[in-house]
Amino acid sequence: MLRVTNLEAGYGKLRVLKNVSLHVGSGEIVILLGANGSGKSTLLKTASGILRPQGGRVLFDRQDIAGAAMERIVELGCVLVPEGRQLFNPLSVRENLLLGAYLHARRSDRVRESLEEVFSLFPRLAERQAQLAGTLSGGEQQMLAIGRALMARPKMIMMDEPSMGLAPMAVDKIFQTLAQLPARGITVLLVEQNARASLAIASRGYVLETGQIVLEGSSLELMDNHDVRRAYLGKDYKRIEE
Amino acid sequence: MILNRFYETLTREELEQLQIERLQSTLNRVYRYVAFYRQAFDARSVDLSRVKSLADLARLPFTTREDLRKSYPYEMFAVPLRDIVRIQATSGTTGKPIMVGYTKNDLRNWTECTARLLCSAGVDEHDVVQIAFPYNLFTGGFGFHQGAEKIGASVIPASNANTEAQLMIMRDFKTSVLICAPGFAGRISSTLASAGLHPENLHLRVGLFGAEPWSERQRTELEEGLHLQAFDNYGLTEVIGPGVAGECHERSGLHVNEDHFIVEVIDPRTLQALPPGEEGELVFTTITKEGFPLVRYRTGDLSRLLPEPCACGRTLARIQRISARTDDLIFFAGLKVFPSQIEEILSAAQGTTPQFRIVLDREAGVDTMDVQVEISEALPAFDELKNLEKLRDSLARGIQNGLGLQAKVSLVEPRSLGGEGKIRRVVDRRAEKMTTKEP
Numbered sequence: 001m002l003r004v005t006n007l008e009a010g011y012g013k014l015r016v017l018k019n020v021s022l023h024v025g026s027g028e029i030v031i032l033l034g035a036n037g038s039g040k041s042t043l044l045k046t047a048s049g050i051l052r053p054q055g056g057r058v059l060f061d062r063q064d065i066a067g068a069a070m071e072r073i074v075e076l077g078c079v080l081v082p083e084g085r086q087l088f089n090p091l092s093v094r095e096n097l098l099l100g101a102y103l104h105a106r107r108s109d110r111v112r113e114s115l116e117e118v119f120s121l122f123p124r125l126a127e128r129q130a131q132l133a134g135t136l137s138g139g140e141q142q143m144l145a146i147g148r149a150l151m152a153r154p155k156m157i158m159m160d161e162p163s164m165g166l167a168p169m170a171v172d173k174i175f176q177t178l179a180q181l182p183a184r185g186i187t188v189l190l191v192e193q194n195a196r197a198s199l200a201i202a203s204r205g206y207v208l209e210t211g212q213i214v215l216e217g218s219s220l221e222l223m224d225n226h227d228v229r230r231a232y233l234g235k236d237y238k239r240i241e242e
Numbered sequence: 243m244i245l246n247r248f249y250e251t252l253t254r255e256e257l258e259q260l261q262i263e264r265l266q267s268t269l270n271r272v273y274r275y276v277a278f279y280r281q282a283f284d285a286r287s288v289d290l291s292r293v294k295s296l297a298d299l300a301r302l303p304f305t306t307r308e309d310l311r312k313s314y315p316y317e318m319f320a321v322p323l324r325d326i327v328r329i330q331a332t333s334g335t336t337g338k339p340i341m342v343g344y345t346k347n348d349l350r351n352w353t354e355c356t357a358r359l360l361c362s363a364g365v366d367e368h369d370v371v372q373i374a375f376p377y378n379l380f381t382g383g384f385g386f387h388q389g390a391e392k393i394g395a396s397v398i399p400a401s402n403a404n405t406e407a408q409l410m411i412m413r414d415f416k417t418s419v420l421i422c423a424p425g426f427a428g429r430i431s432s433t434l435a436s437a438g439l440h441p442e443n444l445h446l447r448v449g450l451f452g453a454e455p456w457s458e459r460q461r462t463e464l465e466e467g468l469h470l471q472a473f474d475n476y477g478l479t480e481v482i483g484p485g486v487a488g489e490c491h492e493r494s495g496l497h498v499n500e501d502h503f504i505v506e507v508i509d510p511r512t513l514q515a516l517p518p519g520e521e522g523e524l525v526f527t528t529i530t531k532e533g534f535p536l537v538r539y540r541t542g543d544l545s546r547l548l549p550e551p552c553a554c555g556r557t558l559a560r561i562q563r564i565s566a567r568t569d570d571l572i573f574f575a576g577l578k579v580f581p582s583q584i585e586e587i588l589s590a591a592q593g594t595t596p597q598f599r600i601v602l603d604r605e606a607g608v609d610t611m612d613v614q615v616e617i618s619e620a621l622p623a624f625d626e627l628k629n630l631e632k633l634r635d636s637l638a639r640g641i642q643n644g645l646g647l648q649a650k651v652s653l654v655e656p657r658s659l660g661g662e663g664k665i666r667r668v669v670d671r672r673a674e675k676m677t678t679k680e681p
Contacts, residue, residue, distance in 0.1 A: 006294040019291040021263045213267045226325040
């Protein structure tokens with residue numbers, strides 16, 4: 001579905017991504033692990049059209065989207081759920097969701113269908129349709145951000161740290177929902193620091209380190225890799241090491 | 243049967259994407275964690291961020307057996323020793339062996355690789371699998387054991403029990419699959435008659451033979467002698483052990499597990515990559531290994547890539563059965579020996595390096611090694627028979643102790659092997675010999 005080869009990207013003269021290759025197969029949940037500053041968000045920004053790549057290829061559904069406009073990438077079916085959710089706080093839950101459906105705005109039947117789908121995934125959003133987005137809890141806001149992305153009827157959603165700043169219960173809820181997306185025909189690329197929760201639902205993953213992929217493997221393999229465990233699973237290694 | 247339909251039948255495009263991803267991440271890791279590779283890449287000013295396709299592999303330096311030998315014990319490991327869960331070593335070497343380490347994931351991938359070979363030879367959970375590879379530092383025993391267990395077969399780790407004991411187990415436990423070196427299978431086959439058994443008294447149906455090169459003729463002999471279907475497989479400890487490549491039911495070439503290993507064929511003289519179909523030296527790059535990753539490892543094995551698609555449905559590339567070596571490595575009784583290692587033992591025992599010749603033969607299906615050594619006039623009392631017998635015995639013992647192989651030593655007249663530098667070091671008559679079969 002998404003195929004990135006030899007991607008180079010950065011800001012001005014600063015090269016953040018150095019020769020990064022990865023792919024996300026149709027119906028997969030793939031996780032991109034990496035410390036702060038490793039280039040995870042830069043990769044999502046480049047794949048979603050926010051940032052122009054300096055080199056390499058990005059294919060989505062066999063079409064070259066490297067450097068394409070964001071709207072076109074969304075039209076093709078690839079939607080980003082940005083870090084920090086970026087909701088319209090003074091608008092209601094329902095209004096926020098409808099904004100996500102702007103591509104299909106002329107097909108009210110489709111919009112209604114999408115809305116029902118989102119509400120079935122997140123019953124909580126249905127209950128709070130009229131509430132202002134800014135008054136929702138962190139977990140609910142994240143649900144809304146995902147729901148809004150789903151309103152564009154994407155083939156794939158890319159998410160930047162959906163667990164950030166959420167209580168453990170809310171994180172569980174979000175990840176349970178994400179795990180259902182492949183069954184609904186939606187492929188997921190997830191950037192996360194919460195390796196434990198995300199590896200539990202992902203099929204494969206990559207580890208990014210200072211702009212380079214240093215590891216690729218199934219979730220099981222990543223969970224069994226000692227570097228991943230030390231860096232992201234917080235297993236008590238310090239005691240053994242020193 | 244195909245064990246892992248997803249990875250074994252990827253389109254070339256999908257496979258190459260996977261390979262480039264895994265290659266890039268492997269290169270990034272070895273550059274960070276293996277001093278040898280950091281130096282090797284830096285010395286050639288290799289910019290890893292310019293490795294953008296599989297063709298760019300050609301820009302990377304090779305790794306040789308000598309490099310690995312120098313790295314003893316674990317200079318080539320890419321993870322700390324505590325992340326290693328298994329250590330194995332290359333077989334039949336004097337001095338310092340090449341030690342390799344596996345992480346938990348490496349073991350899992352290795353298991354997958356040998357399980358694929360078993361599956362493609364038609365082995366399943368109903369089979370009783372007898373593994374007659376030694377279970378020690380050598381990778382043959384453990385490598386196949388894990389794969390056979392994964393498939394759910396009943397596994398008998400018969401290891402290096404003698405042929406009579408192997409036969410007894412084989413008969414009494416109705417072994418259906420035999421896994422060993424072809425030479426050892428030949429020995430079992432030739433022991434059958436003397437044990438009063440006919441192949442029909444056994445229940446063998448499949449044999450997976452490897453760890454040393456063998457011929458189509460040996461295949462026929464083993465199939466007739468043991469009433470089984472014989473499959474070739476290929477692997478080497480440095481790369482992972484058995485499981486690098488193996489035959490499917492078509493038995494026309496060995497499928498390389500390309501999602502774990504990138505295979506190249508190079509001209510051993512010019513070191514340039516050869517196009518598919520041309521014979522040259524096999525070179526492997528591991529792309530999933532964590533513990534002991536290798537970049538462009540020169541195997542010394544001669545083969546060629548078979549570019550035509552295989553009728554079995556696997557899209558993994560095939561290599562032809564190993565035809566020869568680029569060097570004088572001898573495969574004998576499941577061990578690998580260089581003539582130089584025998585030479586070391588001979589010169590250590592005598593103080594000087596004698597002229598010698600290694601004659602390999604096959605008698606009644608059993609491989610034999612005769613080390614013919616010229617006696618030297620320089621030796622004190624070389625004309626006394628008793629001293630010569632003593633010398634002969636001590637040489638045979640030295641070879642047994644140093645290399646773990648049983649060789650006959652014959653002392654021959656001075657200069658009878660030919661002049662300096664003209665001796666054919668190794669004479670291998672094994673391929674010409676058929677095993678004697680009971681009528």
